[in-house]
Amino acid sequence: MNWKRILPYLTLLLWVLPIVLIRSSQQSLMAHDEGIYATQARTILRTGDWITPQWGGGYSFDRTVGIQWLIAGSYLLFGTNEGVARLPSAIAFVLSVLLTYAIGVRLTTPRIAWLGAAIFSVIPLVVQYGRLATQDMVLVCVELIAIWTLLMAESSERPWRFLTGLMFGVGFMIKGFMIIPATIALFPYLIFQHRRHRHLFDPLLYLGCAIGLLLPIFWLWAAVEKYGTAPIQELFGKLIHLKGQTYQGANQFYYLWNIPANGFPWVFFALAGLWLSCFHSDIRALLKSKQSRFLLIGYPVVLFIELSIFGTRTHYYPIQLMPFIGLFAAIALSHLAYLYRQRKQTGLFIGLNLFIGAIAIILLVIVNRRMMIAQVFSNTLRSGTIESIALVVLAVGLGWLSLPVIWLLRNRVSRHQSANYWIAVWLLTSWLAMAMLHLTGLWGDYDPRLKQFLSQPNVQSILRSQPVSFVVNEALISRDDRKRQLLLNFYTPQIGQYIKDPKISPNTKYAWIDPNLAKTSIVNYEPEEIFEGWVLARRSGS
DSSP, X not given: OOHHHHHHHHHHHHHHHHHHHOOOSOOBOOIIIIIHHHHHHHHHHHHOOSSOOEETTEEOOSSOSHHHHHHHHHHHHHOSSHHHHTHXXXXXXXXHHHHHHXXXXXXXXXXXXXXXXXXXXXXXXXXXXXXXXXXXHHHHHHHHHHHHHHHHHHSOOSSHHHHHHHHHHHHHHHHXXXXXXXXXXXXXXXXXXXXXXXXXXXXXXXXXHHHHHHHHHHHHHHHHHHHTTHHHHHHHHHHHHHHHOOSTTOOTTHHHHHHHHHTTTHHHHHHHHHHHHHXXXXXXXXXXXXXXXXXXXXHHHHXXXXXXXXXXXXXXXXXXXXXXHHHHHHHHHHHHHHHHHHTOOHHHHXXXXXXXXXXXXXXXXXXXXXXXXXXXXXXXXXXXXXXXXXXXXXXXXXXXXXXXXXXXXXGGSOHHHHHHHHHHHHHHHHHHHHHHHHHTTTTTBSOHHHHHHHTSHHHHHHHHHSOEEEEOOTTTOOHHHHHHHHHHHHHOSSEEEEEOOTTSOOSSSEEXXXXXXXXXXXXXXXXXXXXXXXXXXXXXXX
């Protein structure tokens, strides 16, 4: 066994697994989109229907069903709860970190590759979606597998390109048409370096693609057999709808501030790394020798342009860019470490350390004033939220404050050690902040009030022993009430009937009554408990 080759993967596992495993004692799902997939997967097991994405008595084919299958499979193995629903994303997160290293080794150097994978694993957007029951982290993993297999095919006779093609169908099954922009982003590498790698002339690539697409084709065929052309119309209709809409008013400049916000501080290092990759002679020579420019630079740049042009812009679409942001940030950080050891660009380091030190002091002052902040936001934030945020800010503040301290004490140890400490603090500060976000429940416990409500003895007794129906006026229910219905559906162990006509009484003893109907006397039920307008009611006379 070649331990020298395995050691980087083992150290990355030791680095990333605690981020995945650390969490608060109480967990609750985010309604959209996490709750949708978790609830649809639960409905698959309840109904035995693996074709229809459904919950709440209705179905929708506006998205593919791959992630629901993965979550349903996890339920079969480990039971139904939030952690199990998030298991496919957690596994994809860990695999994506290892794949980032494997890709980085072939595109850069082992040191930059390890550092890039470690940075990728602590980018805030990545860490959050690595613990959400959504499609996004699994899609990233599928895309990285495709890139890695293409690189492996350059130096091996094994049928790696077959796996590359297969990933197109798998990616489509996971997130539908969103696999297409990632495929287009590979064109600079596939076309301009075709004489070297000859990927496009390998029939195994197209065979893998054809076989991979059989899964979504058979799924759609079964859906059409059951529902007519509605599934195809909805799936393609969603694509047209997304192309033409904007998300919460997001304009063409949305990603210019959103990506830095969700990837802070590593996006700024990545921009420096991108600049170095294009204009620094030594790094350009390294990338040229690795034949990696069209992939390392071309892929994320083209993908960024595609996402910016596409009508719908959301904060989580750019998660596909984050492995490359990690690698570019590693290039910049490695270059800074080189300058640090050589004692070059002293003015740059003085300014950077003063800037970070000032931010750290500001963060620590904010922590000290947290109760004043808590008073200001007491009506909008739940109890304990400010204290949890303060712990995260404290971790970041203390970590960043140590950066100028290490710089000031750099002459007391070797330059090599001091540079390594300085880099390590950047990584460890982000690692601790991400761990604290999970440990405090800021990430992972998205609706604690609902979980507290459900933990009441009377509510628990009813839900555990009785099937509970849902009586909902679909025409009048608000978006927020719809979200609560979604989560109540997931956390109700035994679902009775779904009643859309309030004149029809459910055949169960208990029912959830939507807030609008609960205000009327149409429903022949008496309230037992109330949560955010939703009434857990008992049939009159029972």
